[in-house]
Amino acid sequence: MSFAVVISGAGPNGLMLACELALAGVRPLVLERRTEPSGEQRANGIVGQVVRLLDRRGLYARLTGGAVRPAPVPQFVFGAFPLPLRRLAENPVHAVLVPQREIEKMLAERAAELGVTIRGGHELVGLEQKDDHVLVDVEGPDGGYQIEARYLVGADGGRSMTRKLAGIGFPGVTTDTTISRTAHVTVPAEFRDAATGGLRVPGYGVIPPFLHHRTERGLIAYAPFPDGRTLLSVNTQDVPAPAQDLTIAELQAAFTHVTGGAEVQLTEPTGDGPHLLRRLHGGNTRLAERYRDGRILLVGDAAHVHSAMGGPGLNLGLQDAVNLGWKLAATVHGWAPRGLLDTYETERRPAGDRVTMHTLAQRALVGPGPEVTALRTLFGELLEQPSVLQLIASLIAGSDIEYDMGAGPSAGTGRFAPDPGPATRSGRPLLVDDTGALAGTVAPWRDRVDVVSAPVAGAPVMLVRPDNYVAWQPGDAGTLTDALTRWFGAPALT
Ligand SMILES: Cc1cc2nc3c(=O)[nH]c(=O)nc-3n(C[C@H](O)[C@H](O)[C@H](O)COP(=O)(O)OP(=O)(O)OC[C@H]3O[C@@H](n4cnc5c(N)ncnc54)[C@H](O)[C@@H]3O)c2cc1C
Secondary structure (H helix, E strand, O other), X not given: OEEEEEEEOOOHHHHHHHHHHHHOOOOOEEEEOXXXXXXXXXXXXXXXXXXXXXXXXXXXXXXXXXXXOOOEOOOEEEOOEEEOXXXXXXXXXXXXXXXXXXXXXXXXXXXXXXXXEEEEOOEEEEEEEOOOOEEXXXXXXXXXXXXXXXXXXXXXXXXXXXXXXXXXXXXXXXXXXXXXXXXXXXXXXXXXXXXXXXXXXXXXXXXXXXXXXXXXXXXXXXXXXXXXXXXXXXXXXXXXXXXXXXXXXXXXXXXXXXXXXXXXXXXXOOOOOOOEEEEEEEEEEEEOOOOEEXXXXXXXXXXXXXXXXXXXXXXXXXXXHHHHHHHHHHHHHOOXXXXXXXXXXXHHHXXXXXXXXXXXXXXXXXOOXXXXXXXXXXXXXXXXXXXXXHXXXXXXXXXXXXXXXXXXXXXXXOOEOOOOXXXXXXXXXXXXXXXXXXXXXXXXXXXXXXXXXXXXXXXXXXXXXXXXXXXEOOOOOOOHHHHHHXXXXXXXXX
């Protein structure tokens, strides 16, 4: 059995990559060790500019039912500081509240529509890299077998077997001081603050919804979701965990500790569970030392793990997948310019580095103790500066990422294409040219590059890569021909 691309892992990032490859004409084989969708409650939403990217692919409407357009959120949170994003002239933080299982379901359906094969119950258990292929050992329901892949992508999560077997290091930080307890809870009406939607705690005050609430003894997150679920998460450093599984009473005791003695009456919800979701000790912040080793590549959590504070994971991982998809497909098709696949790591590893940096910084900002309180006073004063608020918003959205496109001083090249951007449902590169003047220049690339004549947000002419990054604009140091050759290979039709 031989495949151009094998993906290990059908989590959101493996599925997204599979869709991107299929759009670009390469149908990968996806191996997934689970036989059923995971029951684990993870992401509750997607935050950052990947929301706009999903919209360009037509996937945002599939997640939301299509009634609303993506829009920046007026408020968000960073290190338990509420961020008044509505004050910004340009607010880059888009978000959509949707459980991870819905995201995975939608992507699995999309992958199936695009003809991708997902083998559930098939686990990657070994690999051997050769000069022109990778031998992949798989354990399936009927026993072990071997497949040959021209490229293997590890999308198999934070404990990635692919990463380990490829010998790619995963340096970083493991902390073991914090215990995080999370459950779905039912809160009696008298504890719900109608005005803010927050948690009204007698003798303490209102804990606002969807914002981390830090005291010198710990952190509380209260999230009453529109679908009726109420999530409560409490982090402490000095409330030991009992031997038995998490209970509501234990969560309640941790809550009382963080608030310095205040109590709320919580019960376990009825209906489909599980409701007592997790008790986690410590956390990992790690970044793969390489995203590529020959014919083996890593995407998503396989390449980076970090705190889930503020939900940056899918913004990072799904954009890894979209960055890699077209480059890997071009390599498989044989038209990729030299070095194209290497730009996956040079572009995306710094993005991973930014996220590991800011999630560690957020952990520091929510830590216990008076020193952290002092640091927070200072950080809060800094946040009053519009430029600081803008910087933090860009960090959360990932819109501070600028890839090196060799453009010189021109603003915008190397950045995510501005809204309202061209729909890139096909996943093909686009030349936006409302002048028609560049038709002749692009003609030899028309087998790989589409041309649209609609103007885009004050920038009537731009070359947009499939991952929605601007690869060229008039005024750049190089010509359009340079940019087409650099990203999409030699001219084919002359
Ligand atoms: C509590 C929590 C809350 C979070 N909240 C958010 C949030 O609100 N927003 C956000 O953006 N992110 C959030 N995240 C992060 C997000 O869940 C992850 O970034 C995301 O799941 C990573 O997707 P992935 O596809 O890379 O890996 P995973 O989701 O881990 O998927 C990996 C897949 O690979 C399979 N697999 C593993 N090993 C093998 C093998 N050897 N062979 C075959 N298959 C294999 C696994 O079964 C799994 O299906 C949260 C994470 C946690 C833990």
